[in-house]
Amino acid sequence: MVKTGLGATMVRAGRRLLSSLPALFGVLVFTFLLMRVLPGDPAVFFASGPNAGKEEIELIRKQMGLDKSVPEQLVFYLSDIGRGNLGRSMMTGQPVLKDLRERLPASLELTFTALLIALVAAVPLGVVAALRPGSAVDHGVRLFCALGVCVPTFVSGLLLIYVFYYLLGLAPDPTGRIDVFASVPPQRTGFLLIDFLLAGDFEGWWAACKQLILPAVSMALFVIAPLARITRASMLVSLGSDFVRTARSVGLSWHKVVVTYALRNAILPVITIAGIVFSTMLGANVLVEKVFSWPGVASYALDALLSSDYAPVQGFVLLMASLFVVVNLVVDICYGIADPRVSIG
């Protein structure tokens, strides 16, 4: 607590990262065991050609390493993980690491955009509602939030497609990140919006952006509610506090009172919720990914789970757990920026 500055923050962040390793290990072993306890034999499922018999089932079992005992499998699995090998997916026939590396940017791009849209919409809504509690505006915001939460994302997604693609023809066809006839920019980051900018292809950037808008909006609609509600609640507390009263009494401008003093103090819980929302969105946007044929990690994991394809599910859970650790860390660092009194430790 004595040392301050960026270096110290980094050291503390590193230490926290280390301390989360046992939890990650636990997640690893737990998922591994859980997958094997679940009923459903992947070998039988994948041996589904019209003539696949016992021999094929045995073959696949051997290929997936399922012919060994569970403890043996676990040892092999852990040593593979140690060498950075997450196994091979039966479903896509590719190494899981490659699949995840290709699909994670798609999910992240979608989630970041959705979160951005949600924050940009939710924070002002929450602030406006808090400034006039009980007014028509407040009720309007409440109604909007309630609607957003109670319409499942795939329903809003299908509705948006119906209106903007099917009826109006404004949106491009909802099949993935980029039009099938368009060319893909050279892959640098995997984020299409960034890759197009780096390649200097603005037409492509706009095309990718158009593909992104509908799925991002349908995801954002669902998370605006918690963000707006939490902004409203903490703004109310903040606006009623002594320092705001003082600020008002000394005649500071409206902008200075509301944005600089009230909002900055009210934003901490919003950041926490945004962090949680982000992590859940990454995993829970499976319906949006399905509806928009978005090649993301969540739909990948769901397909794998339905077909009992062990390696991708395990890889996905590990990825999510790691992301959760990172997101929490980022949230903590953001705390420090929003309120210098808070330090991670």
Next chain:
Amino acid sequence: MRFVSFRPAASVLATTALLLIAAAPSQAQTRAETLRYVTGSSVNTLDPNIPGSTRESFALSMSTYDRLVAFGRKQLNGKWVFDLDTITGELAESYDVSPDGLKLTFRLRKDAKFQDGSPVTAEDVKWSLDRCVTAPILGKAQLLTGSLTSADQFKVIDPLTIEVTLPKPDKLALPNLATVYPLIINSKVAKEHATADDPWATAWLKEHTAGSGAYIVETFKPGEQVILKRDESWNRATANKPAFFKRVIVQSVPEPATRANLVERGDADLVVDLQASDVQSLEAKGKLKVVSTPQYNAITFVSMNNQMPPFDNANVRRAIAYALPYDDMFKAALFGRGSPLFGATWADGKPANGIYPFQQPVKLDLDKAREYLKAAGLPEGFSTTFSFNVGQSSTAEPMAALVKESLGKIGIKVDIQKLPDAQMSTQINEKKLPFYTEGIVAWLPSTDYFYRNFYTGNQRWNYSSINNPDLAAIAQEARFEPDKAKYEEAGRKLNAMHVDLMPQIMLWQPNQDAVMAPSVEGYTYEFHRQVDYRDVSRK
């Protein structure tokens, strides 16, 4: 692949040149020359022989590889379907079957070339067929059904002639060579990528193609899309021409409603796996072409485990057969889109012919069902579970509700159980489900094939777990029966036994509903139940 070279500079140059050549015409191609086909499935391997490969991978391989022979096509009620009885040459210019039926001789086309430009030789054919019966791949079990089991059966006579020897005159040997698995691979290229552990280059061929097919794989993103480019030198279509479309995009779109939107808006050209309700409404709007073909090599069943009480009692199975509300189920599950396999009247109580599947003489008759239950010693009924898998819930869910309601009327209490796909197939394989619905498909649908594969042995596809030595013996004997009349007689016997024993109840053959832009022509229902991209063209 021709450019594999030890001089990196040269190969880079060559590859760049190749890319430039490839890029130039693809820009000039118009939308009309491109087929955009959307599907709920996805391609997961370029070699359909890899265990776990999907149906879409099967279809893709039909266009990227050639086989020795191919099925012809015929019109069935005005729709094109594959024809099991007409086998035409693909890589083979002609073929002969010896009078005793033990020798098949294939003469290869002189002009056939692999996609890298090298000629297709009998050596390549032998290597590919050897691979199919030797390597641990899916082709092995398939070719077994045509008495093709060992590499010794394939003999190179000269560079353009290959001879296949059979231990018995097996009718299914030739059709087997037209199925998905025995594709002909460029053995020189494949051998370069073989390793000591993997002498048949299965790992490499999973991600690459080395064939002589109509289309060249341009990009392959497993689980997302495959883009194919026409091989201009391929001339195995009708009138010795290449395939029609210059480019084919096979794109996975998991959501059926989105697929329906895409094809309705004209952004996609062809789709075969829409929900029955969407097909119904698209057909009513009349803007698109809908080709509905009963999948005559597929059957949907209600199966009962014949080894498990109370279904081990034939009278219980008969009772169920008379207690199912067939018409309502057919409407609720499929909107009537298919061929019913119930409600026939057998004039003299005997089957009309020896063809399987057939329309069974059963209909909803609760009084008769109660009688059978009484005869089984269960007049009060019993409790059981009815299972189906999640993947089929759009058709099976409404059906299950109707089964439950109807059986409730004769005292049978049914619990509906919805299982994840992998769990369902595991339980079927372990013979743990008492009562459930499932479907089957046969690539080479002949009566004896159905009975041998789906009604005998302690194996997964024997859904009803029936173990009847007489039935098994008749089916086995029919396999090698050269006399058509005797074969027909065996078929009649088997069908009569089916109705008497009622091991499981055939419900219907669902339609394959292909929905396409009005300009798309030539769609043919294929044995693998997906689209053969070489069949279709645009007006």
